[in-house]
Amino acid sequence: MRFGEHLQQSMIQDYFWHYIAYDELKKALKTDFVTLPTPDNAKPDRKPWTEDDETHFVALLESELDKVFIFQKLKSEEIVRRIQVSEKEVNDVVSRLDSAAAPNGNNRRRSVRPPPTDEDFLLLEQVLSDIIADVHDLAKFTQLNYTAFQKIIKKHDKQTGWYLKPVFAARLKAKPFFKDNYDAFVVKLSKLYDLVRTKGNPVKGDSAAGGSQQNFVRQTTKYWVHPDNITELKLIILKHLPVLVFNSQKEFDEEDSAISSIYYDNTDTWELYEGRLKKTEGAEAIRLRWYGGMKSDQIFVERKTHREDWTGEKSVKARFALKEKNVNAFLAGRMTVESVFEKMRREGKKSEAEIADLEQLAREIQYRVITRKLVPVTRSFYHRTAFQLPGDARVRISLDTELTMVREDNLDGRKRAGNNWRRMDIGVDYPFSQLPAGDVERFPYAVLEVKLQTQAGQEPPKWIRDLTASHLVEAVPKFSKFIHGTAVMFPDRINLLPFWMPQMDVDIRKPATRKFGIMRPLASTSMSANDDTNEDEESDIEGPRYRDMDDSDGNALDIEERIAAPLDHDEDYPLYDSDEESFDSDELEEARQIGGSLYAQKLVEWYAHRIGAGLITFAQALIPRPRPTSLPPPEERGISVMGAQRTVKRFHAPKGKRIFVPVRVEPKVYFAAERTFLSWLEFSIILGSIAATLLNFGDDYVTFASSWAFTILAALSLVYSLVLYIWRVDKIRNRRDVKRVYYEKWGPTVVGLGLVLVILVNFALRLREGNFMAPDDGFGRGKHSGLPSTGRGHEL
Known part of the structure; x- marks a missing residue:
């Protein structure tokens, strides 16, 4: 689909006149013909692009930029005012609820201010749903117009030869309509919607607590989210879970959601990287993490340990806090573990047993860093939005945006971190434009992590199942920021790549296969000139109180849904590319x-x-x-x-590299391989016994030939099973995903056919000799048989 068509189909009705005039700008790029077209010269040359043409085009472009910028600014301010008004209304309704529950001494006040009804909360929910839908629409409006400006500039530079991109980039920075951050809206709307949804009784508890649930099945799955879907995903989740805020008294600050981690490894062996990639039993990851900006004085030293399921243990993450000024001394061994927890022991806020566990953890981490020569290699940075009921960890969703990996090593002679535990030339100033290209990797997607704790046999909430099965997310199980960052930042040193690396070249956007998205009350009566009034009135009268954004008259769907307008979803996803038409x-x-x-x-x-x-x-x-x-x-x-929709594609690893596919290996796999070998051994022994019996009790060439055939078949079966067992054990030990490790079709087939062939040849030779049914000779034996007679003329 061409971008111009895609833009026309994706426009929101209420914003119709505020979009960029993309078609008019395209027409402005075409100059007049030198001569009028004639039948002999149907397509004459166009006049060259002049300075006057450039001036006219730039003026049009500036006008469109002003139009989009002003509308986006006004609409954003309108949303802010509506949120403020809604906040007052919600607080007023909640105060009426509190006054209704007050002691009897406040009867006069209760008579003046009646308690709120369900209809009051329902009305507030509709208002907030409408604001949420407006935030969604504004985010889509901004994204679509920004893409349109980038497209038209690229088309201008290609067709005219005049390079406008560097100049217009400065104009975009002066009017950055596309840089509005909607996280503040999300946090505020989340708090209000949670109050209304719970009818003034939100769940309360310690935001840092994980709950005390026992006997729960824990399930964690990670997904990639395309930037176009981030805001919509947040707005969908906040309708079910509130944003987890640790300090509700403090106004939202983007820096507060920043999380930075420094990962350590041995740059000669990369043992921690390979251990985490292969998921070997006991594999560790050691990192130092802090929250907020570089001024944060509290650094968390963490160790993540992987445990296989067959051990009966769970993978654990343990950590302790350390002052930033003490990090270098602790990692170098100049600071003892006892001195780290001296103040904690003196304050007495933790028990002696808890302090002893922390000291043991710190002692083990310090020992590993020193003995294994671990140094900082990779930093990960991102902004996290967490959704969870305070004190209830049954459902926890986190969305990490602006994910960036940065090199921290000194391997190529450059002193990035030097002798310090982290480099100091960057902070939390995304996108870290001051760094060279080889030192930074900006991950193209957001990372959604869904953590569920459900009772055995209990299903997760339906909205969770709908969300994770929707077109908004792409499942990437076991995705790791540490593994990805290290693999990308050290291409000359890492030869074993994670399985998701080939997926980086695939567009993860998918068409909407079913209705799923933001729900809003019935649309307003405002419409563009192309609307069908009768159809809108019928939908307002006959439709439900709520309707899906995907049901609105083709005006509120996001990019993926618009591209997927054809009804045949079996066809390839028709992503547009106007530059290769x-x-x-x-x-x-x-x-x-x-x-x-x-x-x-x-x-x-x-x-x-x-x-x-x-x-x-x-x-x-x-x-x-x-x-x-x-x-x-x-x-x-x-x-x-x-x-x-499934996409089947065969990926090939780069030259000199290998894609590692995780293979789950448990001890019972080794036992199964051993039992299989013993079964083959038993079969070979049976064949050998038959061969020995025929050889010892036979005296003709038929019996002799049959015994040799059984002997050869038994020997081949024994050698084959031994080689197969050794090969299988080697592949299992190396965690190689080889089909023949678990399935072997040729061995049993060949041995079975060989056994049938030997028996048939034996019977054929007996028939040829003519004594297969020879009569008894009176002495209890067949005429020419060297075997004991059965007494009825049948040889063994």
Whole structure:
């Protein structure tokens, strides 16, 4: 789909006249013809781009930028005012609720201020839902217009040869309509919506507490979220879970949500990286983390330890706090563990047993850092928005945005961190533009982490299942910031890559396969000139009180949904790319108006393109090849890790690299391999016993030949099973994802066919000798048999 068409289809009705005039700017890029078109010269040359043309285009562009910037600013201020008014209304309703629950001495006040009803809370919920929808629409409006400006500038530079991009970048910085941060809106709306949803009785508790639930099944899944979907995802979640705020008395500050971590490793062996990547039993990750800006004095020293499920233990994360001024001395061993916790022991806020556990943890981390020569290698930075009921960890959702990885090492001779535990030339100033390209990796997606604690046999909440199965997220199980950052920042030193690396080159945006999105009350009556009044009135009368944003008359869908406008979801996802268009519809329409040979030529090219694409598709369908099996609909129980649309693609690792696919290995896998070998051994012994019996009790060439055949078959079976067992154990130990480790079709088939062949040959030779049914010779034996007779003329 061309971007111009996509823009027209994605416009929000109420904002119709405030979008960038993309088509007018495209027309302004075309100069007049040198001469009028004629049948002989249907497409004459255009006049060269002049300074006057550039001045006219820039003026139009400035006008459009002013229009978008002013509207975005006014709309943002309007949302702020509406939130303030709603906050007063919510507080007023909650105060009436409190006064109604006051002692009897306040009867006069209760008579003046009646307690709120369910309708009052319902009305407030509708108002807040409408504000949430407006925030969603404004975010989409901003994103779409910003993309349009980037597209038209790129088209201008390509067609005219005049480079406007550097100059206009300064104009965009002067009017940064696209840099508005909606996190403050999300935090405020979350608090108000939680008050209304719970009817003035929000869940209270320690925000830092994890709850005291026991016998819970814990499930953690990670997802990637495209930047276009971040705001919408936050607005969806806040309707079910409040934003977790540790200090509700403090106004929201973006720096408060910043989290930075320094990961340590041995740069010769990369043992911590490979251990975490392979998920080996006991694999550790050691990091130093702080919250907020660089002025934060409290540094958390953390150790994450991976435990396999078969051990019966859970992976654990343990940490202790350390003053920033003491970090270098502690890691170098100049500061003892006892001195670290001296103040804690003196204050007496923790028990002696808790302090002893922390000291043991600190002693182990200090020992590992010194003995394994661990140094800082990678820093991760991101802003985190956490959604959780205070003191209740049954459902916890965190969304990490602006994720960035930075090098902290001194491997190439550059003193980044030097002798310090972290580099000091950067802080929390995303996007860290002062760093060279080789020192920073800006992750293109946000990372959503869903943590559930459900009773055994209990399903997660339906809204969680709907969210994780929607088009807004892409499941990437076991994604690790440390693993990804280290693999990307050290391409010359890391040869084992995580399994999600090939997915970085795939667009994770998906079409909306079902209705899912922001819910708003019935739309207002304002509409653009292209609206159908009768249809809108019918939908307002007959429709429910709420309707999905995806149901509005084609005006509120996001980019992914608009691109997915065709109903056939089995086709490839039609992402637009206006810079690589093969056939420009504007030129075809222009040629049609001119007529003559030019139009005929363009028409032939257009039909040739369509027919060629159809023939290629038809030829691909005729080529005999394995066909993919139809997959069932996504699983409805638990967290769905994939949507209904699957993409099959074979990835190849870069030269000299290897993609590591995690393979889960438990001790019972080794035992199963051993039992399989013993079964083969038992089978070989049985065959050998048959061969020995035939050889010892037979005296003709048929019995002799059969015994040798059974002997050879038994020996081959024994050698094959031994080699297969050794090969399997080696592959299991190295965690290689090889199909034959768990499935072997040729060995049993060959041995079975060989056994059948030996028996058939034996019977055939006996029939050829003519004594297979030989009569008894009177002495209890067959005429020519060397075997004991059965007494009825049948040989063994």
